[in-house]
Each structure stands twice: as structure tokens, then as C-alpha cells.
Amino acid sequence: MDEERGGGSLVLAGTPIGNVEDASPALRAALATADVIAAEDTRRLHGLLTRLGVTTSARVVSYFDGNEASRVSGLLDALAEGRTVVVVSDAGMPTVSDPGYRVVAAAVDAGLPVRVVPGPSAVLVALALSGLPTDRFCFEGFLPRKGGERRRRLSGLASEERTMVFFEAPHRLEEFLADARTAFGDDRRAAVSRELTKTWEETRRGTLAELADWAAAGVRGEITVVVAGAAPAAVSIEDALPLVAERVAAGEPFSAVVAAVAADAGLPRKSLYAAALAARKEER
Structure with a gap:
């Protein structure tokens, strides 16, 4: 096992995915005591701090897809100086379809400590709500936006036997479900969860054909889709x-x-x- 050398600590902090009451005491403490907070959206971070009633003297820097690579060296410098750097995304766990992977990999390579403040996960919440098998599952995140690339990815998953979890934008959900029913079949079981932990939380369960028909009318909110795995291939x-x-x-x-x-x-x-x-x- 690689030994971590002295220095600051990189903290990946999970934030509420909707309901601010899901924030843990550990998250509040991490935000309050951080030296640097790298936030996917600094405005949303300040809003979260206000709702939590947390004050911090940390230096807040933006850390999103567009500048993630260029921010890594500065965050590593802060860690090497002995500072605590907390990484937060807009919702959920950093690195899971959100920024964070690059700085974690760099910190690990540099032998600097990395720890996690666990928090809510849309992946696990939607999986638990789906009513589909949870013993084996895989997370596919956001598929390509272009139809042809998305269909190729789904086609490659047609024989996947584990339950699959996807993220999707609400305005692309209808197209996603239409492509999924083509790749997996009309009768494949699935569930669509939206606005998890929020006031208007909703989970729809049914076949891909049924869910595609429902989504055709338009769906709003943050979307997580769970699709049943393929039946094991019959052996003669x-x-x-x-x-x-x-x-x-x-x-x-x-x-x-x-x-x-x-x-x-x-x-x-x-x-x-x-x-x-x-x-x-x-x-x-």
C-alpha cells in the first residue's frame, strides 16, 4: 500500500441532492473548517452555506468541467502547504458524474491524504426506489447527447445482466427512453425518478414502452433512470x-x-x- 506523506487533506464532501435537511453534521463541520473550498458552482455553494447556517473563512474557488484540469495544480499546492481543501459539487458526491476525479488522482499520485464525507447519492436512492434487483448493478451516468452515439452505447448494453442506472436531462428523457426500448425491448422493466428528496419527488415504474409513452408529454426536474438487466442467456x-x-x-x-x-x-x-x-x- 502506498504511504501518504504529510501535508493537507483533500476532502470530497457529499452535499444534499435536494432536501437540505439531509446534510450531515460532518458536512457542516467540513465546510466550516476548510481552508479552501473548490465548488462546482460558487453561487450554489453560498446558497447552501446560507441554508445550513454555516459560516466559513475558506477561500472559495470555482471547480467545474471547464476549468477542472487547470485548477488541479493550484489545489495540490494548497494541499502541499498543509491546507484542507474541500471539494463539493452542486449535489451528491464529487467525482460521480461531477468534477473531482482529476484532483483525486493527482493527490493520490503525490501521496497526499484523501478522505470522504459521505452524503446522499441519487444513484443509490433511485436504485432503492426502483423495485428492481439491487444485488448487482452498474452506473452508466450520462450517455452521449448525440442520438447515434447514444444508440450505440445502449446497443452495447443490451446483454448486460446487472441493473443499470443512468442520469439524463429532462428534455432528452423522451429520446433516451425511445432508444432504450429499441435496444432492450418494449417489455424491459425500468423506473424513472425525478426531483429526488425534493417536494415534488416522483418515481414512475413500468416497462420501457410505458415509460416512453409517459415521457412523451414532457417531464421536468433532475432525472435518474434505472433499467433492469437482461435475463441470463438460456443454456441448452x-x-x-x-x-x-x-x-x-x-x-x-x-x-x-x-x-x-x-x-x-x-x-x-x-x-x-x-x-x-x-x-x-x-x-x-
């Missing part, structure tokens, strides 16, 4: 026979191999046993 007995033969050839007992492969593939053990036994006789 014919597909399973080479798996049995390979493991038996490697020295595993025939009966044990048949039982294991049948369980993994969801096949009837007796049927696979009979087919594998017949295949062995044909090879002799």
Missing part, C-alpha cells in the same frame, strides 16, 4: 455437453461434473446425465 443441454466433457477430461468425476454443470445452467440433472452419457458412448 447441447451447449452444456462440451462443458461436461472438458471437466471430465481434466479428471473430475463424471457424475459430480454433470450435477455441477446442471445446477449452474439451470438444467434438469437427469436429462443432462443421459445426454452426456450418450455422447460419451458415441465417442468410443
